[in-house]
Amino acid sequence: MAPKAAKASAGNARPRQIRWAQRWRGWRRHHSQSAADSLAKVLQQPVSSAMTWLVIGIAIALPTGLWVVLDNLSQLSGQLDRPAQLSVFLQMDAQAQDARSLALTLAQRDDIHSATFIDRDQALTEFVQRSGMGELAQGLAENPLPHLLLIDPVAASPDTLAALRGELEALPEVQEALLDTLWLQRLQSLMTLGRRAVQLLAALLLAAVVLVLGNTIRLAIESRRDEIVIVKLVGGTDAFVRRPLLYTGLWFGLGGGVVAAILVALGTLLLAAPVNALSGAYQSSFMLQGLGLVNSLQLVLLGALLGLAGAWLAVARHLKAIEPR
Amino acid sequence: MISFERVSKRYDNSHDALREVSFSIDQEELVFLTGHSGAGKSTLLRLIMLMERPSRGRVVVAGADLGKFRRGSIPRHRQSIGVVFQNHKLLMDRPVFDNVALPLQIAGFEYRDINRRVNAALDKVGLLDRVQAMPLSLSGGEQQRVGIARAVVGRPSILLADEPTGNLDPELSAEIMQLFVDFSRVGVTVLIASHDLALISRLRHRILTLKEGRLVSPAISIDGA
Numbered sequence: 001m002a003p004k005a006a007k008a009s010a011g012n013a014r015p016r017q018i019r020w021a022q023r024w025r026g027w028r029r030h031h032s033q034s035a036a037d038s039l040a041k042v043l044q045q046p047v048s049s050a051m052t053w054l055v056i057g058i059a060i061a062l063p064t065g066l067w068v069v070l071d072n073l074s075q076l077s078g079q080l081d082r083p084a085q086l087s088v089f090l091q092m093d094a095q096a097q098d099a100r101s102l103a104l105t106l107a108q109r110d111d112i113h114s115a116t117f118i119d120r121d122q123a124l125t126e127f128v129q130r131s132g133m134g135e136l137a138q139g140l141a142e143n144p145l146p147h148l149l150l151i152d153p154v155a156a157s158p159d160t161l162a163a164l165r166g167e168l169e170a171l172p173e174v175q176e177a178l179l180d181t182l183w184l185q186r187l188q189s190l191m192t193l194g195r196r197a198v199q200l201l202a203a204l205l206l207a208a209v210v211l212v213l214g215n216t217i218r219l220a221i222e223s224r225r226d227e228i229v230i231v232k233l234v235g236g237t238d239a240f241v242r243r244p245l246l247y248t249g250l251w252f253g254l255g256g257g258v259v260a261a262i263l264v265a266l267g268t269l270l271l272a273a274p275v276n277a278l279s280g281a282y283q284s285s286f287m288l289q290g291l292g293l294v295n296s297l298q299l300v301l302l303g304a305l306l307g308l309a310g311a312w313l314a315v316a317r318h319l320k321a322i323e324p325r
Numbered sequence: 326m327i328s329f330e331r332v333s334k335r336y337d338n339s340h341d342a343l344r345e346v347s348f349s350i351d352q353e354e355l356v357f358l359t360g361h362s363g364a365g366k367s368t369l370l371r372l373i374m375l376m377e378r379p380s381r382g383r384v385v386v387a388g389a390d391l392g393k394f395r396r397g398s399i400p401r402h403r404q405s406i407g408v409v410f411q412n413h414k415l416l417m418d419r420p421v422f423d424n425v426a427l428p429l430q431i432a433g434f435e436y437r438d439i440n441r442r443v444n445a446a447l448d449k450v451g452l453l454d455r456v457q458a459m460p461l462s463l464s465g466g467e468q469q470r471v472g473i474a475r476a477v478v479g480r481p482s483i484l485l486a487d488e489p490t491g492n493l494d495p496e497l498s499a500e501i502m503q504l505f506v507d508f509s510r511v512g513v514t515v516l517i518a519s520h521d522l523a524l525i526s527r528l529r530h531r532i533l534t535l536k537e538g539r540l541v542s543p544a545i546s547i548d549g550a
Contacts, residue, residue, distance in 0.1 A: 022433070022434070022435055022438075023433040025435050026430070026432075026433035026434050026435050026436075027433055029435070029436055030430055030433075033430075226416075226417075227416055227418075229414075230414050230415070230416060230427075231427065231431070232400070232403075233374070233376075233403065233408065233410075233414060234403065234404075234408070234427055234428045234431065234475065235400045235401065235402075235403035235404030235405075235406075235428060235431050235432075236400060236427075236431045237400040237401075237431070238397075238400075240400075240430075240431055323376075324376050325376070
């Protein structure tokens with residue numbers, strides 16, 4: 001309390017004359033301190049924080065999970081694309097020799113992977129064996145089946161397949177070329193519909209996440225009202241007041257993103273065994289694909305961004321209203 | 326350093342808190358502001374801190390017309406002023422150190438400097454041994470001294486105090502007033518609102534008296550009246 005002590009502190013550097021490098025380090029320190037403080041505040045109330053994380057996690061996991069399912073379905077249908085064969089029925093009077101050479105010619109084409117010739121007699125024998133309708137076949141005067149070429153095309157898109165079908169049907173030896181793409185088209189439009197529905201759901205749920213976080217931060221602002229007033233009274237800028245609140249939003253969003261990634265991973269894990277058993281039963285090599293590490297990290301990042309967005313929304317709306325009175 | 330030019334402040338309920346107040350305070354001057362409660366002491370301090378805007382007139386602080394300050398530049402203005410509040414206004418969930426460090430943090434000081442300056446400020450108010458104490462564990466006088474340490478830690482050019490000795494016993498009050506006198510001696514402009522006439526008249530500094538929003542004893546007014 002001696003005047004000498006007072007003299008030592010007054011006079012020289014005033015706050016506004018701080019060098020930029022120093023100010024930068026102070027700024028960074030306030031960032032790390034705000035981050036640590038708000039994390040500590042979030043962890044101080046483990047139950048209510050966990051609830052918030054779960055709400056956000058579920059809201060993010062729901063559309064993500066559906067997206068994973070759709071993604072797997074489209075991979076599955078991609079695998080089904082391959083056996084999309086063209087069945088080329090030849091004229092009834094076509095000879096086996098001509099049919100065989102036509103198969104060889106067609107197999108040379110770039111857009112055809114392979115062409116298999118199926119003899120009409122062989123086809124009838126197979127039909128009799130498989131269907132067990134031998135008596136019916138014996139009653140027939142002659143073999144009603146034409147020679148058949150099974151074409152395995154290279155092309156994948158429905159348009160090119162249709163074009164190929166038209167070309168084949170135009171050949172003089174060919175009576176009819178059939179391409180069963182209708183079910184594929186239906187599946188694809190169903191998938192498009194599914195994707196659109198998931199996008200809509202995702203947009204709604206993400207908006208909900210932002211609002212939930214905004215409300216959480218609004219409560220945080222209310223509970224820190226006195227502190228905000230004091231900080232403003234001693235010259236705290238808006239950015240200074242905002243910083244810990246934005247970090248609070250970041251932590252809630254980040255935690256929610258982690259919960260979402262865990263939920264999706266758990267769901268994938270639970271579904272993997274039955275799906276693999278199912279695809280084994282169909283002799284398919286299909287395996288359920290989860291999110292993977294990179295996508296899971298993106299999910300966490302998304303959560304963090306939503307948290308920041310929610311906090312920003314709340315801060316922009318409510319912070320200006322708190323002024324020292 | 327601080328000058329009021331015919332400043333009036335009328336609140337929404339048509340109550341005139343200040344009427345045509347004019348005075349000016351030089352650097353290194355310590356001035357007391359007194360008057361009954363409701364006479365306009367707090368309003369006057371709030372105008373200097375830009376917590377309020379005058380209805381009429383001009384307030385000039387450190388050469389800057391406060392009427393020209395936009396909302397965004399208020400924080401910087403407040404950073405240059407140290408304020409001691411009547412009800413302390415401490416962060417109750419933070420230790421003494423954090424409370425005193427707050428203005429330095431806001432100004433962007435490094436931790437090393439903050440540490441040094443906070444300790445120096447607490448040493449000055451005699452609370453160096455309570456650095457890590459929580460405000461609630463301190464007595465009223467100690468809390469007030471934490472508030473003073475926070476007000477001076479950023480080495481402001483202007484120090485305002487609103488009833489700084491409000492609930493303190495006479496001995497402690499005299500001690501705290503002596504602190505303010507020390508600050509004014511090292512170049513700080515000090516303005517103290519207090520109704521403790523007995524105490525402030527002993528200290529022989531200029532006294533501004535407000536009565537129903539008017540200045541009744543302007544020792545030096547800018548129009549020389």
